[in-house]
Amino acid sequence: KCFGNDEWFNLFPRSSVEYGGMWGSDHRHLLIGFVLEQRELHRGRFYMDNRMFAKEGFEEAIVHGWG
Numbered sequence: 001k002c003f004g005n006d007e008w009f010n011l012f013p014r015s016s017v018e019y020g021g022m023w024g025s026d027h028r029h030l031l032i033g034f035v036l037e038q039r040e041l042h043r044g045r046f047y048m049d050n051r052m053f054a055k056e057g058f059e060e061a062i063v064h065g066w067g
Contacts, residue, residue: 004015014035020028052058 012034016033018031
């Protein structure tokens, strides 16, 4: 079996797995494929709404997301 978590699938949304044959064991080799795409670097202008700083937990969310 092969599995991943949300973070894995966010990093590699187009990954694939091929399972090899069993040769004298109950284990199989895995061939994991990746399609790496360049992420868009410029998504438009960012506008900060300073009123958001008054919201509870906003600064912590920014530090966690961008830190």
